[in-house]
Amino acid sequence: MVVLSSTGSLDQLSLLRSVPPKPACFSGVPVVDLARPDAAVPLVKACQDLGIFRLTNHGIPTELMQRLEAEAAEFFSLSLVEKQTLGPPNPFGYGNKMIGANGDIGWLEYLLFAVDTSKPTCSFSSTFKEYLAAMRKLASKVLELMAEGLQIEPRDAISKLVMDEDSEGIFRFNYYPPCPLLQGFNYRLTGFGEHTDPQVISILRSNNSSGLQISLKDGSWVPALPDQESFFVNVGDSLQVLTNGRFRSVRHRVVANGMETRLSMIYFFGPALGEKIAPLPQLMREGEHSLYKEFTWEEYKKAAYRLRLGDNRLGLFEK
Template identity: 30%
Template sequence: MGETMELTFPVVDLSKIDGDERGATMDVIKDACENWGFFELMNHGISHELMDTVEKHTKEHYKKCMEQRFKEMVASKGLDQVAQTEINDMDWESTFFLRHLPKTNVNEISDLEDDYRVVMKQFAVELEKLAEKLLDLLCENLGLEQGYLKKVFYGSKGPNFGTKVSNYPPCPKPDLIKGLRAHTDAGGIILLFQDDKVSGLQLLKDGNWVDVPPMKHSIVVNLGDQLEVITNGKYKSVMHRVIAQTDGTRMSIASFYNPGNDAVIHPAPALVDEGAEKSDVYPKFVFEDYMKLYAGMKFQAKEPRFEAMKANAATI
């Protein structure tokens, strides 16, 4: 399973989307969406300088405000003395959440330095633009009209957009506890700025766990459950996890561009075959209802979530 698979991890040079190689670039994106659920973006238009500043502030903030808290949590749960049994009900990670849309909470998080707030707001604006550009590229590949996905996500108040800032500290027993347990993402399209030195992110492909290679200044993109529903399974959300490492703290900044709470999610009519059996068509539901269900089932298979939504469909 080793390195041969890693070499083929889909990497997209987004600068080529406007030139002669547009067709080939769109094909790489299409193949990645259909067969991987993940791809890595280079030359995505977000300045390296901005990314470096975000990274510097994030790592400083962790050291100053989060590291000690994490150590105390580990000690209080006795995890530093961890027994020889696997721990399946928690993750070896230190995180906080920033909300950008529909309304930001960046000013309400008390221990953020002003410079950090400013740079995270800038970063969010760039990521939002990138997410919307990618959604239109997906529309093109799927044969949907431009703007279709953005419109579905919009609901009545616009999309939900937020960032999970995580650090995965060194772990004494990485074989016994995951940095983050295996799951698919519930939402729309996810843009990840990850550490380029400390690895750990893996995705499940054809029954094997494959490393998502750390690449400097790249943005890793993955598809959430909502895109699987809207494409009626043409694109799939993929199980992924983070393996804790024994040395080095891994930084992960994941931004989730999700439908608005009241957005009605359903397969795009153009992607449902005319004579399709009802059982072959994904459910229709309100995004907020899906999220309530997901909250209790995050670390389980996604299929029962879709089934539960089908069972509820009569209520919409």
């Protein structure tokens, strides 16, 4: 375990010698084309098999995505003092290297927002608001397709949990800067350690730069390669519970090669704090028992954020 600190010393951050080999059985992250009338079928299969899919023909202009990326990159190019001043107030805002309060670290800087913040304080606020509105519409459509594919009613059985005015959304910019000390070496840095997302779903875009990796059922790691136009949609822990384990909360991580800049934008869709999380009754077959104890989103957040990134959070609530 080593880390490259801002002073150039080696300390606690993992260095990975090479990209993990791709298993012969893995052909890439499944693609869900929203323009297809049968999009619900591959969507459900991807959520069951991997817990992640690539979303295409989603209707969000590439120009909007690139505009927000450019404004975020401009923010991260500022001095440390400026970034700390211009970010939103704690517990959200600007940070670097430290991920949470339990000792997890990564080679990154980040900017974290509560989505219900009425007046984002960063210089890209107008673009930011436009992007958030587009993301909410997209998430609602995706979650309704999930309900369709699972053959449950009403159509908003899942989407209403994260579209309520009290629902909790989090938006995160992650910036992985170059590392001069790695120039000429075949190493990769741990950018964001392995974890699952606690929320229902998360929608991610990166600036066409590699680094995202997902864990298969056998524990092997494979790359999830980006492109200019699509999004990745991740199943979160809450959705795994809502489907009683039918959908898989995907374990993932980010490795930074130290040579190139990587910027990702992630919207995490969570329920209201008091919302009870339990398998949807519409999904439960006769005689089927819940795999999980019922809990509220607030209870799960408190439990999850006391743990390290890589810990099995759902294990606390399994029966």
